[in-house]
Amino acid sequence: MVDARGVTKDFGPVQAVKGVDLSIVPGELFGLIGHNGAGKSTLFKMMLGLIPASSGQIHLDGEAVGGPRFRDVRRRIGYLPENVVLYDNLTGLETLHFFADLKTVPRSSCTVLLDKVGLGHARTRRVREYSKGMRQRLGFAQALLGQPRLLFLDEPTTGLDPEAIRDFYRILRELRDDGVTMVLTSHILAEIQERVDRLAIMEDGRIRACGSVQALREAMNLPLTLEIAGGAGLREQVTRVLAGLEVERIDETGSLIHIRLPREAKMPALTRLATLGETLRDLQVHEPSLEDVFFGYRN
Numbered sequence: 001m002v003d004a005r006g007v008t009k010d011f012g013p014v015q016a017v018k019g020v021d022l023s024i025v026p027g028e029l030f031g032l033i034g035h036n037g038a039g040k041s042t043l044f045k046m047m048l049g050l051i052p053a054s055s056g057q058i059h060l061d062g063e064a065v066g067g068p069r070f071r072d073v074r075r076r077i078g079y080l081p082e083n084v085v086l087y088d089n090l091t092g093l094e095t096l097h098f099f100a101d102l103k104t105v106p107r108s109s110c111t112v113l114l115d116k117v118g119l120g121h122a123r124t125r126r127v128r129e130y131s132k133g134m135r136q137r138l139g140f141a142q143a144l145l146g147q148p149r150l151l152f153l154d155e156p157t158t159g160l161d162p163e164a165i166r167d168f169y170r171i172l173r174e175l176r177d178d179g180v181t182m183v184l185t186s187h188i189l190a191e192i193q194e195r196v197d198r199l200a201i202m203e204d205g206r207i208r209a210c211g212s213v214q215a216l217r218e219a220m221n222l223p224l225t226l227e228i229a230g231g232a233g234l235r236e237q238v239t240r241v242l243a244g245l246e247v248e249r250i251d252e253t254g255s256l257i258h259i260r261l262p263r264e265a266k267m268p269a270l271t272r273l274a275t276l277g278e279t280l281r282d283l284q285v286h287e288p289s290l291e292d293v294f295f296g297y298r299n
């Protein structure tokens with residue numbers, strides 16, 4: 001659905017994107033993460049044909065961006081920019097009517113979309129009175145006009161509270177079930193790590209790593225943490241049964257013991273810990289977070 005080959009972008013002396021190759025398959029929910037200035041928004045704008053690439057090629061749905069048949073593809077694309085520009089004097093519904101007219105989409109779909117993003121109750125209120133999260137929802141409704149098959153969402157959850165973020169990802173899952181392809185950017189790694197199918201880590205204009213969160217974790221081979229709770233003297237017993245295994249660290253906070261160990265030592269450690277029987281009250285395995293993976297790739 002999205003295919004970028006050797007894409008670069010120069011802004012004068014600044015090379016914002018440095019030879020990006022990226023393939024996103026139909027129906028995929030794809031995350032693009034990276035620190036400020038990594039080049040995410042620039043890559044998005046080139047994919048949408050809003051700015052030309054300095055070199056390289058991008059195809060969307062088989063058509064070259066900026067090519068003769070790109071106009072048709074563009075009709076099937078929805079875009080939520082990082083900073084949505086809205087007119088304060090219009091109501092939510094008037095705003096959506098305005099965008100529907102621009103996209104030559106029937107106005108009749110607007111009320112349904114406002115309900116979908118949780119703004120039905122506020123559709124006759126002026127945007128001036130909207131909170132940041134409400135503005136973001138309105139921007140999202142705008143991106144969904146015309147039932148796009150490909151959605152680009154730049155920092156879509158900025159300003160949303162946790163409940164709204166949950167609602168937002170529920171809508172994305174519904175869209176994915178309908179076969180819509182989505183690409184979203186985020187800084188909030190914890191938020192997207194369990195929600196996207198695959199992601200790319202972008203740094204300094206380059207894609208440093210790309211794959212499912214699990215694949216990236218495994219490729220990095222970062223240590224895991226086992227967290228266990230139990231009775232008095234647990235730490236000594238844990239240290240005893242794990243003796244000889246490759247354990248990085250054993251820490252204690254309150255009544256919890258944290259054991260940091262390489263992935264390959266997980267099953268042997270669990271087998272040995274099981275011999276402690278009822279001394280163990282609880283045990284959890286913590287995978288490295290996306291933050292750990294992200295910083296692992298940066299270091």
Ligand SMILES: Nc1ncnc2c1ncn2[C@@H]1O[C@H](COP(=O)(O)OP(=O)(O)OP(=O)(O)O)[C@@H](O)[C@H]1O
Pocket residue numbers: 011014015016034035036037038039040041042043082
């Ligand atoms: N129009 C422009 N003119 C000059 N430099 C630009 C322009 N747009 C972006 N840049 C530069 O290109 C680099 C990448 O910026 P970009 O906005 O793509 O990053 P980003 O990953 O989206 O960052 P953020 O998460 O902060 O939005 C930065 O160094 C930025 O200063």
